Amino acid sequence: QVQLVESGGGVVQPGRSLRLSCAGSGYIFSSYAMHWVRQAPGKGLEWVAVISYDGGNKYYADSVKGRFTISRDNSKDTLYLQMNSLRPEDTAVYYCAKDRGWLLLENWGQGTLVTVPS
Amino acid sequence: SSELTQDPAVSVALGQTVKIACQGDSLRSYYPSWYQQKPGQAPILVINGKTNRPSGIPDRFSGSSSGNTGSLTITAVQADDEADYYCSTRDTSGNHWVFGGGTRLTVL
Numbered sequence: 001q002v003q004l005v006e007s008g009g010g011v012v013q014p015g016r017s018l019r020l021s022c023a024g025s026g027y028i029f030s031s032y033a034m035h036w037v038r039q040a041p042g043k044g045l046e047w048v049a050v051i052s053y054d055g056g057n058k059y060y061a062d063s064v065k066g067r068f069t070i071s072r073d074n075s076k077d078t079l080y081l082q083m084n085s086l087r088p089e090d091t092a093v094y095y096c097a098k099d100r101g102w103l104l105l106e107n108w109g110q111g112t113l114v115t116v117p118s
Numbered sequence: 119s120s121e122l123t124q125d126p127a128v129s130v131a132l133g134q135t136v137k138i139a140c141q142g143d144s145l146r147s148y149y150p151s152w153y154q155q156k157p158g159q160a161p162i163l164v165i166n167g168k169t170n171r172p173s174g175i176p177d178r179f180s181g182s183s184s185g186n187t188g189s190l191t192i193t194a195v196q197a198d199d200e201a202d203y204y205c206s207t208r209d210t211s212g213n214h215w216v217f218g219g220g221t222r223l224t225v226l
Contacts, residue, residue: 035215045153045161045204047215059213095160103208104151104167105215108160 002026002107004096009112012086022079022096022109030054030074033099036081038092039111046092049081050099064090088118122150122205122218129224130195138190138221140205150188150205152181155220161204165190192223200225 008020022034036048049060049070058070069082079096093113097105122142130136140150152165163172165181178193188207192199205218 037217044202044220045155045206045217047206047217050213050215057213061214100166103148104163105153105161105206106163106166106172108162110160 002098004098004107004109006094006096006109006112009094009114011115011117014087014116014118016086017082017084018086018114020081020083020094020096020112020114022081024077024079024096024098027098029077033102034070034072034079035097035099035105036068036070036079037095037097037105037108038090038114039095040089040092043092048094051079083114086114086116088116090114091116122207122216124203124205124218124221126219127222127224129226130192131226132195132197134195135191135193136195136223138192138203138205138223140188140190140218141186142207142216142218143186144207144209144216145183145186145188147210148207149183150181150207152179152190153204153206154199155202155204156200164203195225197225199223 003025005023012018035050051058051070067085071080093111095111096109098107100106149167153161154164155161182189202220204220209216
């Protein structure tokens with residue numbers, strides 16, 4: 001079955017960087033687009049970024065554009081999110097999700113918590 | 119517009135039927151998908167597209183969409199259905215996604 005496992009979260013000071021990873025298994029990773037979605041404590045879901053199956057197309061939410069970079073290594077079945085210039089408002093659980101049909105987020109990982117103290 | 123609007127909270131008696139709505143301009147172009155999230159857990163997809171259910175989702179869950187409004191209907195509600203429900207779709211640009219603010223379903 002599809003498994004997505006995020007890692008790399010932690011406490012990071014404002015202005016610093018962090019890289020999240022998401023390892024996929026149980027399916028052909030290189031055939032599907034992938035998303036990052038975050039959820040601030042006690043808040044709703046916020047879409048962050050998407051990358052096409054081959055990495056050729058990437059799109060970002062306005063709130064992270066220019067600071068975050070989504071990438072993937074299909075040889076390692078791994079998705080990444082490079083987060084630079086972190087702010088307290090970036091504090092959230094970050095989920096990776098497998099796309100289907102360039103429309104819906106079919107499978108989700110368990111998330112990794114990023115904390116940027118104010 | 120790139121927003122999806124949901125009622126923050128809905129309550130329903132055990133065994134009854136509940137409808138959770140989602141409104142937004144994007145829904146005129148794309149069907150919403152619906153996600154269930156229980157406390158401390160990751161979201162799971164419960165309705166994909168117009169009314170399709172992933173395997174393992176009970177047929178008590180169904181979806182519909184008309185104009186700028188999408189709906190998730192749960193019949194014969196069970197205590198285990200108590201959760202937050204989010205709608206989502208692509209926005210009108212086609213390359214960004216948007217989530218509704220979520221609806222907290224309470225089962226009485």
